[in-house]
Amino acid sequence: MLKKLLAIFVISLIVMPITNYADVSTDKKILYIDSYHPEYEWSQGVLNGIRQTLAMQAPHVVLDTFYMDTKRNSDEAFIQKMAVQVRDKIATFKPDVVIACDDNAMKYVVMPYYKDADLPFVFCGVNWDASIYELPYRNVTGMVEIALIGQIIQHIRQYATGDRIGYLAENSPVARKNVEYEEKLFNIHYEHAYFVNNIEELKEKFIQLQTEVDMMIIDNVSGIKGLDLNKADFSHFVVENTKIPSGSDLTWNADYCLIALGKVAEEQGEWTTETALKILAGAKPSDIPIVQNKRGKLYINLKLGNKLRIPFNPALLKTAEIIH
The missing domain is CATH 3.40.50.2300 (Response regulator)
Structure with a gap:
């Protein structure tokens, strides 16, 4: 892997x-x-x-x-x-x-x-x-x-306690299309998929997924109302409330998930x-x-890694951009 x-x-x-x-x-x-x-x-x-x-x-x-x-x-x-x-x-x-x-x-x-x-x-x-x-x-x-979702899920599964996968994204046609194609092309089954409209819903569903699934994919949330003015607040919220490993294929989600393997x-x-x-x-x-x-660019969020007590392989850390 x-x-x-x-x-x-x-x-x-x-x-x-x-x-x-x-x-x-x-x-x-x-x-x-x-x-x-x-x-x-x-x-x-x-x-x-x-x-x-x-x-x-x-x-x-x-x-x-x-x-x-x-x-x-x-x-x-x-x-x-x-x-x-x-x-x-x-x-x-x-x-x-x-x-x-x-x-x-x-x-x-x-x-x-x-x-x-x-x-x-x-x-x-x-x-x-x-x-x-x-x-x-x-x-x-x-x-x-x-998307590089297949590789992301293979990686975060190493740190999960089970195989249930959740999905969280803004409420948009592109996000719904992503779920459809990821399930079809990568044989992924999302136990729960939530499409949210504002930062309050984003926080609510983020917390909900922590107990509903064993790992989660965070897709594009940049268009969500209120997030543009509260990115630092949401990043802190994620660290405080994370209980399961998470991944994204968007580099600008690196503050909100454990692993980001982003499209360039x-x-x-x-x-x-x-x-x-x-x-x-x-x-x-x-x-x-x-x-x-x-092409892909790898990010590892050590704040979340420390919260989940994950001992990352040093060779992997050398290749990634680290979020402290």
């Missing part, structure tokens, strides 16, 4: 080879469409990957961004309005390639308006299965986002930008296979 986790962590250290795209025309433009908002941690990581890749490989290419803000505003009418604004942005900015991040950009913009169009798109952050958006299209390729948002920004530059250099999207994310 330790060897598997070390191998996953080593993957995160692989550096993408740098290609020079100086021959790409200086008037080329890329538009980045994000389903969420600029302050969202995942969105920041993806954009960092995009900007760093452009800076290294094609600093002359013009980049512009558009945020749909559909995590904080999930009303259908609002999302449809933002999709129209994206179309207007594309019409005025006239990008040569569009990078579309997360499911709502694909569902509300790419699929209804640009399926098999002339304008090329590269997506990332589409969870688990791109075929639900009728892909492939001749003008679209991308990176499907999958920068990987998706780097890959989509590299792919967009290939398209600008003449490649066809239809000739570039759709891929899955591979």
Whole structure:
């Protein structure tokens, strides 16, 4: 098990080879469409990957961004309005390639308006299965986002007293989709799965799971009302009330769980930008296979480890980022 986790962590250290795209025309433009908002941690990581890749490989290419803000505003009418604004942005900015991040950009913009169009798109952050958006299209390729939940559960099971697994996340379509695919693809059965709307419900269900199951997965809770202003308080609450091992595939949950083996948002920004530059250099999207994310970053929360009296393997601690 330790060897598997070390191998996953080593993957995160692989550096993408740098290609020079100086021959790409200086008037080329890329538009980045994000389903969420600029302050969202995942969105920041993806954009960092995009900007760093452009800076290294094609600093002359013009980049512009558009945020749909559909995590904080999930009303259908609002999302449809933002999709129209994206179309207007594309019409005025006239990008040569569009990078579309997360499911709502694909569902509300790419699929209804640009399926098999002339304008090329590269997506990332589409969870688990791109075929639900009728892909492939001749003008679209991308990176499907999958979680490392199977490996996380294998690890935290070592510190659990039984096999019952709980799940805790914000109340969102993505979280419910994650449960469905994790159970289907990894043969995981969640004894209890709770989807909460505010920090009071989050604390209530966190405590409830401590006696209902033997270990728990904490998925995305960053959109929960009240948590953004109370992260330190919730971190303290978790330490005080933890009785079972917990895990997450989100690096920003590392303060709230024993083990985080997180997807690397920068990987998706780097890959989509590299792919967009290939398209600008003449490649066809239809000739570039759709891929899955591979890199992971390991965090170990020693505050929770000490609370649970877990003697971590020193070799594992050397590879991880430690939360004290």
